[in-house]
Structures are given as structure tokens and as C-alpha cells.
Amino acid sequence: MSNEIKISQHTAILLEHARKSLNDEAQIREAVRLKDATLLKNAEEEHYQYEDFFTYAEEHTEKLEQALEGYRMTFNTRNGLKIWVEEKFNLQAHVDFRFGEDRMDEIQLTKYQVSQLKESLAVNWVVLEKPLHEGIQEVSLVLRGDVDR
Template sequence: MEAVKLPQPYGLRLEMIRAKGYTSEQIVALLGKDSAEALREQVGQEGNWDGFLDYVREHRGEVETALTTGYRFKFLTIGGVRSLLTIRFGKEEGKDFRFGGMFLEDVRLCPEELAELRELVPRHWAFVEEPGGQGTEPAPIRIQLAD
């Protein structure tokens, strides 16, 4: 079965909630409250939680499936990939990766994180191993548009 595909803003919102330590079941319950105020209090003030909840109301089944069985982004800009690295994987720009405008380079991910990222991002992004891995440290990755 193909993974549910979520638009960038809503997938990133789910990642923001998850980054606060909520399980999939807890997120379903939190979204069931249908309260932007609860999301602002428990997750963060930034962003349009009202618009996110509108999307959840219209696509509840897809969102719940995404939470329980996984998902992939329908489309993801380079800024979205950068945000995903920060939100989901706790990576810091300048330390764990560098932003090059239309690509990310020197991305430092363990093999499990890289596999997870590959499952999330659409196929229009390519992952290119760069020289520089030392010892047991994985080689850095460059993320760029696929040819």
C-alpha cells in the first residue's frame, strides 16, 4: 500500500507536534479536541493552527492513517527539507548541514535517519554522498533536485 501523501505545511505541523514528544495516539486525541488554542498552548504559538485544523477536519482519515502507518510529503521545497531536518531530526543549520540556496550540503545523518528522510521526501530530491566520512562516521550527504 502506498503511503499517505500530505502537503508540506500540514506534514510539518504534524512533525512539530511529534517533536514535542507526543505519540501518534496522543496526537489523534489532541487533534480530536479541534482547538487551535490547545495547539498553541501545547505545541507553540508560531504558525496558523486554525488552517491546520481546517485541513484535519477535511482529511481526518488521511491524517490519522499518516500518524499510524506513516506518510510522505506530496511536494517539498528546499525550505521544507531544511525545516524537516530541524524539526524531526533536531539538526542545526551551520552545524549539521549547510544551506546552499537550491540544495543542502554537508548533511550529517546516521543511517537510520537518512533512511527515514528518504521515505518522507518526494522523489524529486536526490541524496548524493559527499566525500568526508571518517571512521564509523557516515559520509555527509548533499540533498539536491534530482536530474
């Protein structure tokens, strides 16, 4: 676990947004390999800009090529985690899950998605899960320290 790839929540959100928007992993891999933000241009939207994506990653020693295989976010804010969950799993807060002060509830994911979540989530959040039906888990994300609430 000591060699796990760590990236910022911001980088993770941009990466997952590109995956969701472009739906072309080969193109994303090529953009990362070449450090060419123009290949991510079609993923850009108001809050998702890639102009400084590679510069930021280099300045913060984020290993983007390895992060494509899996990563752990260094820290998650409440709102940032909501955005990441929406991008990563193509869900919408207040429609697909409840979004509260220090927690998110009723997130329905496959077992594989739960494992992706657990691998990516920063240590300041805890995953609570219960089986729902046929391979679907209902997950709550709770800010560490608020688990007993």
C-alpha cells in the same frame, strides 16, 4: 507503494514541529484522532499555528492518522525542506548542515534517519549519501535535475 500516505510539506512541518515541541506522541495521536487542535496548543509558536491544521488536512484529503506512521510529502520547496529537516531531525541550517541554492550538504544522520528521510522526501529531491563513521551517514539533498552539479 501505491497506497503510501501523501501529505503536504506544510502539514509535515506542523506534524514534525508538534512532535519536537511536545515530545508526546500519545497526545499528538489523541489530537489527530479527535481532530482537536487545542491539544496541540503548547506546540504553537509564531510560524506554527494549529488552528486550521485539521480543516486543511480534511480539505486536501490528507489522512493524518495514517501519516503518523509514515508519509511522503507531495512537493518540497527549498526553504520548506530546510525547515522540515530542522524540525524532523532537530538540526539547524548553517550550524549542522550547509544550506545552498538547490541543495543541502553535510547532513549527518543515522541509517534509520536516512531511511525516514528517503520515505518522506518528495520526488523532486534526490538523496546522495556516503558512509561517515559507525552508522552515521553524510547526506546531501539535491534538487532533481541539479544532481550533476
